[in-house]
Amino acid sequence: MVLQTIWFFLWGLLWALFFMTDGFDFGVGTLYPFLGKSDQDKRIMINSLGPLWDGNEVWLITAGGVTFAAFPTVYAVMFSSLYSALMLILFALILRGVSFEFRGKVDDPRWRKIWDICIFIGSFLPALLFGVAFANIFKGLPIDHNGIYHGTLFTLLNPYGLLGGVLFVMLFLVHGALWLAIKTQGDLHHRAASVANKLWPVLLGVVVIFLIASKFSTRLYDNYLAHPAFFMVILITVFALFGIKYFMVKETFFKAWFASALTIVGATFYGIIGLYPDMFPSTIDSQFSLTAHNASSSPLTLKIMLIVVIIFIPVVIGYQIWAYTLFKGKVTKEDLAYEEAY
Amino acid sequence: MDVVLLSRLQFAAATMFHFLFVPFTLGLSILVAYMETRYVKTGDETYLRMTKFWGKLFLINFALGVVTGITLEFQFGTNWSRYSAYVGDIFGSLLAIEATVAFSLESILLGVWIFGWRKLSKKAHAAVMWLVAFGSTLSAVWILIANAWMQHPVGFTIRDGRAELVDFAAVVFQEHAIFKFLHTVSAAYVLSAFFVMGVSAYHLLKKQNVDLFTRSFKIALGFGTIFSFIVVIVGDINGIIVAEKQPTKLAAMESLWDTTTRAPVYLFALPDEDNEKNKIEIGALPGMLSFLVHHDINAEVRGLKEFPKDERPPVLITSFAFKGMVGLGFYFILATVLGWWKRNRLVDSSTYLKLMILSIPLPYVACELGWIVAEVGRQPWIVYGLMKTSDAVSPVAASQVLTTLIAFIVVYGLLGVTGFYLIAKNALNGPEPAVN
Numbered sequence: 001m002v003l004q005t006i007w008f009f010l011w012g013l014l015w016a017l018f019f020m021t022d023g024f025d026f027g028v029g030t031l032y033p034f035l036g037k038s039d040q041d042k043r044i045m046i047n048s049l050g051p052l053w054d055g056n057e058v059w060l061i062t063a064g065g066v067t068f069a070a071f072p073t074v075y076a077v078m079f080s081s082l083y084s085a086l087m088l089i090l091f092a093l094i095l096r097g098v099s100f101e102f103r104g105k106v107d108d109p110r111w112r113k114i115w116d117i118c119i120f121i122g123s124f125l126p127a128l129l130f131g132v133a134f135a136n137i138f139k140g141l142p143i144d145h146n147g148i149y150h151g152t153l154f155t156l157l158n159p160y161g162l163l164g165g166v167l168f169v170m171l172f173l174v175h176g177a178l179w180l181a182i183k184t185q186g187d188l189h190h191r192a193a194s195v196a197n198k199l200w201p202v203l204l205g206v207v208v209i210f211l212i213a214s215k216f217s218t219r220l221y222d223n224y225l226a227h228p229a230f231f232m233v234i235l236i237t238v239f240a241l242f243g244i245k246y247f248m249v250k251e252t253f254f255k256a257w258f259a260s261a262l263t264i265v266g267a268t269f270y271g272i273i274g275l276y277p278d279m280f281p282s283t284i285d286s287q288f289s290l291t292a293h294n295a296s297s298s299p300l301t302l303k304i305m306l307i308v309v310i311i312f313i314p315v316v317i318g319y320q321i322w323a324y325t326l327f328k329g330k331v332t333k334e335d336l337a338y339e340e341a342y
Numbered sequence: 343m344d345v346v347l348l349s350r351l352q353f354a355a356a357t358m359f360h361f362l363f364v365p366f367t368l369g370l371s372i373l374v375a376y377m378e379t380r381y382v383k384t385g386d387e388t389y390l391r392m393t394k395f396w397g398k399l400f401l402i403n404f405a406l407g408v409v410t411g412i413t414l415e416f417q418f419g420t421n422w423s424r425y426s427a428y429v430g431d432i433f434g435s436l437l438a439i440e441a442t443v444a445f446s447l448e449s450i451l452l453g454v455w456i457f458g459w460r461k462l463s464k465k466a467h468a469a470v471m472w473l474v475a476f477g478s479t480l481s482a483v484w485i486l487i488a489n490a491w492m493q494h495p496v497g498f499t500i501r502d503g504r505a506e507l508v509d510f511a512a513v514v515f516q517e518h519a520i521f522k523f524l525h526t527v528s529a530a531y532v533l534s535a536f537f538v539m540g541v542s543a544y545h546l547l548k549k550q551n552v553d554l555f556t557r558s559f560k561i562a563l564g565f566g567t568i569f570s571f572i573v574v575i576v577g578d579i580n581g582i583i584v585a586e587k588q589p590t591k592l593a594a595m596e597s598l599w600d601t602t603t604r605a606p607v608y609l610f611a612l613p614d615e616d617n618e619k620n621k622i623e624i625g626a627l628p629g630m631l632s633f634l635v636h637h638d639i640n641a642e643v644r645g646l647k648e649f650p651k652d653e654r655p656p657v658l659i660t661s662f663a664f665k666g667m668v669g670l671g672f673y674f675i676l677a678t679v680l681g682w683w684k685r686n687r688l689v690d691s692s693t694y695l696k697l698m699i700l701s702i703p704l705p706y707v708a709c710e711l712g713w714i715v716a717e718v719g720r721q722p723w724i725v726y727g728l729m730k731t732s733d734a735v736s737p738v739a740a741s742q743v744l745t746t747l748i749a750f751i752v753v754y755g756l757l758g759v760t761g762f763y764l765i766a767k768n769a770l771n772g773p774e775p776a777v778n
Contacts, residue, residue, distance in 0.1 A: 051457040054408065055450035062446065064415050065438035072430020072504075079419025079426075080736035086420055087746050091753060094409040098757060101405035105764050147427075148737045297431045298506040305435050308442060316446045323454050326461050339394070339774070340456050 001293065003302045007070040008279070008292035010309060012272030014066055016265040018059035019130070019168075021320075023264055024257075025053045027176015029096060029123020030169065031195065033116065035180065041188050042116065044331050046100055046342045048183035051327045053100065055320055057093070062313075069305050073147065073295035074279045081141060081149035081280075085133055085156055089126045096122025104342050127172045128165040132156050135164020138218045138271050140281035145288050160217040167210050170203040171264055174244065178257040185330050193253065200245055207241060207267075219281075220274025230273050237266030346732050348743040349421040352750055354717075356413055358710055359754045363407035363761075365709050368482060368527060369534025370400045371475035373561060378468040387776060388554050395773035396538065396558070399765055401456060406761045408449065410754070415441070421743065425724055425734035429505045432498055432513060433488055440484035448477030482527055490519035492725050493716070494587045505728065518587065521580050522716075528573035529712060532674055533705035535566025539681070540702035541769045543695035546688055550772055556688055563685060567678040574671045578634065585635035585643070588726055590653060591719035593646045594660040596631055605631040605643035610665070613657040618647055655721040663714035670708040677701055 028045055036042035068075040079086055095118040103115035139160050142150040177199065180192035211234070214220050224230045243259035275281070279295060282288035296302065335341060374397050381389035415437060418426045426434065454462075455470045462470065497512030498505045507513070542559040545551055585592045592598075597613040597620055598605055609625030629639030636643070646654050677697065684691040724731040 051453035054453050055446070057412070058441070058446040058449050061412060061415055061441040062438070064419075065434070065441035068415075068418065068426065068430055068434030069438035070434075072434050073427045075419045075430060075434065076423035076427035076736075079416055080421070080423035080738055083420050083736070083738050083742055083746075086416060087749070090413045090416060091749060093412060094753065094757070097409035097412075098405050098761070101402060102760065102764065105402070105768070146737070147423075297435070298501070300510070301431045301435050301507045304507075304510055305438060308439055312442045312446075316442065316450070319447075320450050323450055326454060327457060338459070340459065 004292045004296045014063040016268035018063050020261045020264045021056035023172045024175040024179040025049050026123045026127040027172035029119050033120050043336050048331045050342050070297055071295045074290050077147035078280050084153040085129050089129050092122045092125040100342055127169045131165035131168025132161045136161045140283040142284050143282040143288055167206050170206050174199050174203050175260045178260055181253040183331050223274050233269055345740045346735050349735050352747040355750050360410040363403050365530030365533040366403045367407050367478050368530035371478055375471040375475050382464045382468045391773045402764050421736050422734050423736040431506045436484055436488035444477050444481035448474055486523045487519040490522045494518040495725050495728050525576045525580050528569040529709050531569040535562040536705045538562035539698050543698040547695045563681045570674040570678045582635050589644045590649050594655045594657045595664040597657050597661040598645045599647050600645040601648050603640055603642045604629040607631045615657050655719050660719040663711040667708050667711040
């Protein structure tokens with residue numbers, strides 16, 4: 001059914017938007033203890049996310065909500081199977097969110113230290129675990145005919161799963177470093193740019209390994225071989241990846257960040273296209289796999305929800321872009337003096 | 343302990359903790375938007391200081407509300423997967439609409455409001471806060487429509503072993519949803535009003551920033567009085583709806599065991615669930631219950647014994663929570679009406695001010711009790727009459743749920759202490775001194 005296919009790709013798009021936007025927040029939060037040499041550096045780093053991170057996280061809620069609405073069986077089986085991993089992500093996100101708000105509210109270095117640690121954990125752990133989770137979805141999980149998961153948290157920590165985690169962390173680190181290069185000046189700017197430059201070859205290496213490992217650990221390439229036109233998506237993604245390097249060398253960091261955003265969206269769609277129509281493949285028997293066709297909502301719900309997202313997703317993107325343009329420009333020492341600054 | 347009980351405890355802990363912050367967001371966003379609008383209209387700097395002072399408390403509270411809300415959206419999948427698969431066609435779409443239409447507006451624009459003081463014109467900045475308030479209220483609309491559907495499922499058919507949507511309008515516009523929304527949101531406004539009055543009372547008692555806090559108090563008093571009345575009136579209508587749609591919940595609320603005409607309301611009753619009677623009954627008002635739910639003192643009200651034992655909710659918790667909530671509801675009316683009498687000599691009314699400081703936690707208690715009535719009173723059903731809670735739980739190991747339950751209690755406990763400490767600290771510090 002066409003509706004289910006449309007929804008499958010919309011589902012992928014919402015996850016891609018989440019990774020693209022909150023991804024640089026995760027990256028900045030992971031770089032935070034390493035690049036934030038002084039309290040001022042640290043404050044500039046979190047204030048560069050200040051007005052935007054909460055809006056970025058909205059895409060997680062939307063992606064989760066849409067999974068529930070359009071593919072309730074996937075929502076049910078996926079989230080109960082990935083119980084421990086998802087709970088870890090949620091607790092990490094709680095810590096990250098309150099840390100931004102709490103850190104500056106008491107003037108005591110020990111107090112700030114607590115929240116500094118929480119910012120790092122709350123950023124690094126979701127980046128890693130989302131990667132682990134998605135790589136395992138690409139690979140398939142031991143799901144029986146009742147949608148019951150025969151594994152534990154450690155089942156997810158297989159080599160391919162961990163490789164997915166490393167890939168996500170690297171993507172977000174580069175994305176975050178470039179964001180800092182755009183938003184900061186002086187020494188911090190140079191350090192951020194240098195980190196992005198140093199991490200890029202590592203990212204390239206991880207991408208190459210992941211593309212090869214996917215051949216052996218997943219069936220993602222079946223769709224590509226059946227419809228070779230889809231190789232364009234991989235090509236564009238790799239092109240965007242080299243675009244990051246190109247613009248970084250020219251020190252046009254906004255363009256480099258944009259190329260990095262495109263790389264993340266491309267990487268998500270690389271997996272989504274390969275997965276179709278599976279959404280949660282079973283390694284026990286492919287008959288037990290949840291697909292866009294056997295796990296979707298009724299046509300009426302899909303239609304109503306399609307109308308809702310066609311109207312409102314562009315509206316949300318519209319005012320989110322407005323918010324981004326409103327807060328463009330570098331975060332300076334002077335900005336930290338205002339009472340609302342983190 | 344079994345997975346069902348552990349999952350229920352975990353969900354109760356997560357939602358009740360979340361709802362410590364939600365009502366304040368709903369009400370204070372409107373009050374702050376109103377204060378800022380007064381500033382834009384009059385140019386009076388006191389209103390600006392008011393906006394910033396209450397705005398700061400709003401933001402600490404908002405952060406806790408958001409992060410605890412995110413876990414809830416995923417817990418239907420992690421802990422109630424059979425429920426999610428069975429009713430996701432309807433329930434899931436309501437949550438998704440909430441995220442897309444309301445939560446995004448609230449979250450993205452709040453960032454703009456916090457950091458946008460020098461980026462936007464005064465008018466536009468105030469307008470952004472109104473949009474945040476609108477977004478949070480709209481969020482409540484969709485969440486409460488979803489909850490109302492669990493109380494009274496409509497607009498669906500059972501097909502292929504699950505509930506599928508057939509009439510979207512029936513789900514969205516059912517009276518259960520409308521009155522649940524009005525009741526919950528009014529309660530939230532009462533909570534915010536009492537918070538503002540209580541904190542203002544503290545500063546008035548110390549004679550600090552008297553002008554700013556007298557004005558804050560009066561704004562909250564007007565708001566709080568209106569909604570103290572509305573929450574009780576709408577609550578009464580809700581009682582009629584519950585009597586019709588959820589007779590077991592009503593009977594448990596009033597601990598009424600036998601079906602009777604001229605059914606009484608007891609001022610106090612101690613139910614004995616094993617022997618299906620009340621151990622103690624004090625202050626019976628004959629015919630009162632019949633009158634409240636049917637507007638006729640001789641009408642028949644169905645008692646718990648009319649329903650099989652395994653379809654009755656826990657009577658003790660439901661009835662105590664209900665009586666506590668109602669009692670507090672009447673107290674809020676009394677306290678606000680008293681405020682109107684004292685409003686022009688607040689600084690001299692130290693007893694009243696002290697009373698209002700002590701009253702700050704009471705609407706929090708009332709809100710939580712209200713949810714206990716709604717959710718415990720719905721048991722053993724997760725969707726009333728359609729699906730039992732025990733059939734809804736995920737096929738996960740009890741040890742997993744126990745681990746996360748402990749994690750929730752520890753993390754939320756620490757967050758709650760830290761959050762309320764910061765709110766209290768900033769509330770007691772008072773506003774920034776006037777510039778000139």
